[in-house]
Amino acid sequence: MTLQTEVQNEASSKLSVQHVSKTFRSRARVVHALDDVSLDVGEGEFVCLVGPSGCGKSTLLNIIAGLDLADGGRVLTDGAPVAAPGRDRMMMFQESALFPWLDVLSNVLFGLKLKPGLDAGERRKVAEFYLKLVGLEKFHRAFVHELSGGMKQRVALARALAPNPRALLMDEPFAALDALTREQLYGDLQRIWQERKKTIVFVTHNVREACCLGDRVVLFSPHPGRIREEFKIDLPRPRDINSVDLARYSTRITAALKNYARPESGAELVEVAE
Amino acid sequence: MRRTLKALVFFAGLLLAWEAVCLARIWSPVLVPSPVSVGRYLWEAANDGTLGSATVVTLRRLVLGYCFGLAIGLPLGLLTARFKVVGDTLGLLALGLQTLPSVCWVPLALLWFGQTEAAMFFVVVMGTIWSVIIATENGVKNVPPIYARAARTMGSSGLHTWLRVLLPAALPFIVGGMKQGWAFAWRSLMAAEIYVTILSGFGLGHLLHYGRELNAMEQVIGIMLVLLLIGLIADKVLFSPWERFLHRRWGTAK
Numbered sequence: 051m052t053l054q055t056e057v058q059n060e061a062s063s064k065l066s067v068q069h070v071s072k073t074f075r076s077r078a079r080v081v082h083a084l085d086d087v088s089l090d091v092g093e094g095e096f097v098c099l100v101g102p103s104g105c106g107k108s109t110l111l112n113i114i115a116g117l118d119l120a121d122g123g124r125v126l127t128d129g130a131p132v133a134a135p136g137r138d139r140m141m142m143f144q145e146s147a148l149f150p151w152l153d154v155l156s157n158v159l160f161g162l163k164l165k166p167g168l169d170a171g172e173r174r175k176v177a178e179f180y181l182k183l184v185g186l187e188k189f190h191r192a193f194v195h196e197l198s199g200g201m202k203q204r205v206a207l208a209r210a211l212a213p214n215p216r217a218l219l220m221d222e223p224f225a226a227l228d229a230l231t232r233e234q235l236y237g238d239l240q241r242i243w244q245e246r247k248k249t250i251v252f253v254t255h256n257v258r259e260a261c262c263l264g265d266r267v268v269l270f271s272p273h274p275g276r277i278r279e280e281f282k283i284d285l286p287r288p289r290d291i292n293s294v295d296l297a298r299y300s301t302r303i304t305a306a307l308k309n310y311a312r313p314e315s316g317a318e319l320v321e322v323a324e
Numbered sequence: 325m326r327r328t329l330k331a332l333v334f335f336a337g338l339l340l341a342w343e344a345v346c347l348a349r350i351w352s353p354v355l356v357p358s359p360v361s362v363g364r365y366l367w368e369a370a371n372d373g374t375l376g377s378a379t380v381v382t383l384r385r386l387v388l389g390y391c392f393g394l395a396i397g398l399p400l401g402l403l404t405a406r407f408k409v410v411g412d413t414l415g416l417l418a419l420g421l422q423t424l425p426s427v428c429w430v431p432l433a434l435l436w437f438g439q440t441e442a443a444m445f446f447v448v449v450m451g452t453i454w455s456v457i458i459a460t461e462n463g464v465k466n467v468p469p470i471y472a473r474a475a476r477t478m479g480s481s482g483l484h485t486w487l488r489v490l491l492p493a494a495l496p497f498i499v500g501g502m503k504q505g506w507a508f509a510w511r512s513l514m515a516a517e518i519y520v521t522i523l524s525g526f527g528l529g530h531l532l533h534y535g536r537e538l539n540a541m542e543q544v545i546g547i548m549l550v551l552l553l554i555g556l557i558a559d560k561v562l563f564s565p566w567e568r569f570l571h572r573r574w575g576t577a578k
Contacts, residue, residue, distance in 0.1 A: 117473055135477045147474035150574045151492040160488075161478035195575025213478065 053175045056168065056214070062249040063138060063216035065091040065114060069123035072109055072275075082274030083109040086123070089268060089277060091217075096243055096250045098264035100257055100303065102311045106275025107253045108221050114251060115141045115219050127217065137165060140210035144222040146202035148194045154181065154205050155190040161213045180208040183242060200231035207242070217249040224259065233291055236262050240288045257307060261299040262291040269303065271310035278310045357542040362549070365542040374531065379550065382517065382527035385441070389448025390509050394502065397453040401460025401501075402486065411461065418457040426451035426512035430519055439522045447516045451509035459501015463494030496574060499566045506562070510555065528554075 072084040083106040091097050099107040112118040114125050116135040125132040127139065135141075140161070148157050158177040162168060168176070181187050184204040194202065203223055210218060224232045240263065243250060254260050260267045267281045281303055285295055339359050345351075346358035353361075369375035404415040429450040430443075437443035467490055475489045491498075517529020528547055535543030570576065 115477055117476060135479070137479050139477070141474070141477040143470055143474065145468075145470055147468075147470045149471065149489070149493070151495065152573075160475070160480075164479035164484070193573050193575065195573075209478075 053172065053179065056172060056176050057179050058214075062094040062247050063127050064093050064129075065089075065217060065249060065251065066126040066129075067091075067110065067114065067123070068126065070110065070113060070120045070125065071122040072106065072113065072118070072120050084113075084120070085274035085276050087275065087277055088123075091249055091251060094247050094249055096252065096263060096265045098252045098254060098260035098267045099270060100254060100260045100267055100307065101270030101275075102255060102272055102307070104275075105270035105272040107270050109275065111141070111219050111221050111251060111253050114217075115139055117141070137161075137213045138216045139219055140213060140215040140217075141219045142203075142206050142210050142221065142223045144225050146194070146199075146206040148202055148205055148209070150194045152194075153190065154186065154192050154194070154197070157194070157205055158209045158212050161209060165213050177208075177212055180212045181205075183211070183245075184208045184238065198231070199227050200235060203227065203235065204238070207239070211242070211246065211248075215248065217251065220250065220252045222254055223252075225254070225256070232259070236291055237288060239263065244287065257304045258291055258296065258300045261285075261296050261303065262289050267299075267303055269306055269310065279306055354539065355541060357545060361542045362546045365540070366546045366549070369531075369543075369546070374526075375550065378526055378528045378531050379554070381525035382513065382529065383554070385444045385525075385527065386448060386509060386513055389445050389513070390452050390506060392445070393449045393452025393505060393509065394456055396449075397456030397505065398460055398498070400453075401457040401498075402464065402491070404457060404461040405464035405490075406486070414457070415461055418454045418461075421450075422454035422458050426508045427515035427519075429512065430516045433516070434520060439520055441522065441524050443520070444513065444516055444522060447512050448509045451512040452505040455505040455508055456498075456501050459497050459504065460494065463497025463501070464490050466497060467493040496570050496576070499563065499570060502566075503559075503563050506558065510558075514551065 067087060067089040070084055070087045071082075074081045074083055081104075087106070087110060089097075089110075099110065101107050109118060113120050114132065116132050116139070119133075127136075132139075149160065152160065155174075155177055158181060159173055162173040162176055178187065178190070181190065184207050186201060186204055186208065189197070189201065189205075194205075197205065206223070224235055227235070236259070250263075252260070252263055257267075261283055264283055267283060268277055269279045269281070270276065271278045281299065283299055285293075285299070289296060342359050346353065346356060350356075366375065400414065400418075403410045404418065405411065426447065429447045433443040433446045433450075437446060471489050471493050472485055475485050480489060513527075514529050514532075517527040518533045519529075521530060521533075528551060532544060532547045532551075535541070535547060
């Protein structure tokens with residue numbers, strides 16, 4: 051297998067969430083994290099899930115990833131039901147979750163080593179390819195604690211891209227970064243998305259971020275977690291988070307978000323562990 | 325280099341102060357021998373082979389028991405962390421036995437095994453194993469769950485996750501436990517060697533014991549110096565490289 055065939059774009063996947071419900075029970079309380087949620091994500095589409103904390107958006111992402119199981123309903127990727135994590139769906143978290151005992155290159159290699167059909171030389175070439183894609187080709191031998199927050203998330207992105215998944219699931223990956231770093235990553239992520247043609251589901255509570263990145267923004271409301279409204283973002287790419295056109299969308303969506311987030315009478319405000 | 329120099333100056337100063345105290349004749353030289361007489365004893369003991377063979381006997385007991393304790397303790401620690409039932413049973417037992425001063429195993433070992441190498445081996449293993457189990461369990465339980473989740477999305481599961489994610493992630497704790505296990509094993513072995521004579525080999529503890537019997541203070545102090553040196557070298561050779569590795573990877577210290 052050559053580097054060319056290995057890093058060739060895989061067909062991006064179609065995700066279908068059908069009537070998914072999820073309840074968390076602890077001794078103290080019962081939380082309806084998701085209540086009959088259905089969502090279709092097209093091939094190569096960039097969808098952002100937005101909502102206040104406790105609306106179940108991260109739970110939904112975990113279910114799509116196969117890390118959590120739904121109580122009811124199902125998730126299909128290209129028609130096949132999801133029962134466990136799979137290499138076709140890679141996940142990125144708010145914390146980089148990079149392994150401190152490995153250097154940057156070995157972190158990216160971790161997932162590749164679990165992918166059958168590649169020899170050591172090929173794996174290395176693939177890892178280098180993705181580190182270059184995220185602009186970190188000079189940091190192969192660096193250790194995780196030597197990287198800035200933005201660089202860590204770049205490595206995490208390279209690590210998620212390396213096994214060539216068909217979908218990328220991102221759980222507030224930029225939430226802990228400073229504004230300037232975040233803006234750079236918005237640009238990079240849009241470029242990489244267009245180059246690599248992945249289906250992306252991106253969870254955030256930052257409406258502007260969602261409008262900047264998504265083809266579509268899906269609005270959740272909490273207690274129980276439900277989808278309330280969807281917005282199509284018709285703006286040319288690459289988008290600048292500071293543009294006026296984008297602000298118009300985000301103002302509208304923020305207004306809607308505030309409306310839905312208003313607690314219903316008697317509804318208890320409980321935080322769901324995301 | 326400057327650090328070495330400072331250390332050298334410090335220890336030379338200690339020796340000089342010691343010599344000065346002896347020259348001042350405040351205490352009887354039988355109780356406080358001069359560094360020169362201690363040095364003479366060590367020189368003679370080294371030349372006639374007693375020191376060398378005693379060191380070999382002691383280190384062999386220590387290393388054998390310690391390695392065996394590690395080989396058993398590490399997997400047991402992993403099992404303790406992995407299976408709730410093992411944690412509730414063996415984990416609790418290990419926690420209890422870890423608080424037991426390891427020298428307390430000596431009487432039991434003597435009754436069970438008699439004055440044999442097996443008794444020594446048993447005492448060292450008991451000194452090592454419980455701290456290693458507890459540290460490994462603790463280490464694995466303190467691994468951020470996100471590591472395992474991230475690994476799962478990349479296709480890792482089962483044994484792979486344990487060996488490639490949880491074990492390395494727990495390494496800072498495990499090395500701490502290995503160090504503690506070493507210290508416990510070393511202490512209990514010395515206690516056992518001072519306490520009982522075992523005919524299959526005279527260790528450093530015996531030399532210390534006979535020093536007392538013969539009222540040979542220079543022997544007592546000389547052997548204590550050797551013990552101290554061994555402890556220091558073990559720390560530098562066995563654990564410092566691990567600790568440097570951890571600091572470098574985790575960025576925990578300079």
